[in-house]
Amino acid sequence: MSLKNLFFVTISLFFFSEITAQRNYDEYNQLGIFGGFNIFDINTSNFNTNSGNGFSAGFVTRGDVYNNFDLEYGVSFHQNQLGIFGRDFANPLNNFDEQYINYELSxxxxKLLGGYNIIRHHLSIDAGPVLNVNGKLxxxxxxFNNYVLDGYDTLKASDIDNVSRVHFHLATGITAGLKNFKVNAQYQYGVSNLFDRFNDQEALSSSKPEGGFKGNTSTIIIGAYLYF
Known part of the structure; x- marks a missing residue:
């Protein structure tokens, strides 16, 4: 299933659960949309990376649970960029160019986040798990396909596209604003290894570092919520 199809299926399930929730709860329960600016990087010792920017957009619902605690559930699409350093050893006419090569990850x-309201409906601290399903890098x-990545003799820029697909993130952040409009700053850390699939690829075995390939995503999201 493509990311596009997965997103639409998830959105449909989201709206179904939201309609059910609206029927069953008389307390504070809101449906909204979300948009954000991302700062994305991969924490790894295997590659020389440079953080890049991205965006996120999706749907979210937030409702009371107990006393000062509430629950946020959302589905969203993310598109992020980052740079990985490489060199063009094969082209002397290009002066053996070296630079950060731009990659994109969608x-x-x-997400399912629990929130503690410091000021009810206006200021909260949020934390919880995130299920992330991504495409290729x-x-x-x-x-830049044939650029050789920094620290390797033969590993090319085009060789590392087949990253692992399903990941578990931990998220924490702070949300502030009015009842129908809020801003949010969130940090997500990818607990699972984005590069784990590399360790099983025969084509990368000669470049495999001691201990294997390992990389964990790191994302800062600055965004806004509009509730209906």
Whole structure:
């Protein structure tokens, strides 16, 4: 199933559960939309990375649970970029160019966050798990396909696209604002290994570092919620 199809199926389930929730709860329970600006990187000792930007957008619902605690459930689409350093050893006419090569990673997320209201409905601290399903790590410009990645003799920029797909993130953040409009700052750490699939690929075995390939995503999201 493609990311696009997965996103639409998840959205449909989201709206079904929201309609059910609206029927069953008379307390504070809101449906809204979310948009955000992302700062994305991969924590790894295997590659020389440079953080990049991205965006996120989706749907969210937030409702009371008990006393000062509430629950946030959302589905969203994320598109992030980052740079990985490489060199063009094969082209002396290009002066053996070296630079950060731009990659793009798209994903769909389902989050379930618990919130503690410091000021009820206006200021809360949020934390919880996030399920992340991503596509391949794609080169933004295929002219960099044959660049050799920093720290390797033969590992090319195009060799590392087939990253692991399903991941578990932990998220924490703070949300503040009015009843129908809020801003949010959130940090997500990818607990699972984004590069785990590399360790099983025969084509990468000669470049496999001691201890295997390992990388954990790190994302800062600055966004806004609009509730209906």
């Amino acid at each position: 994903s769909v997320q389902v 794609k080169l933004k410009d295929e002219s």
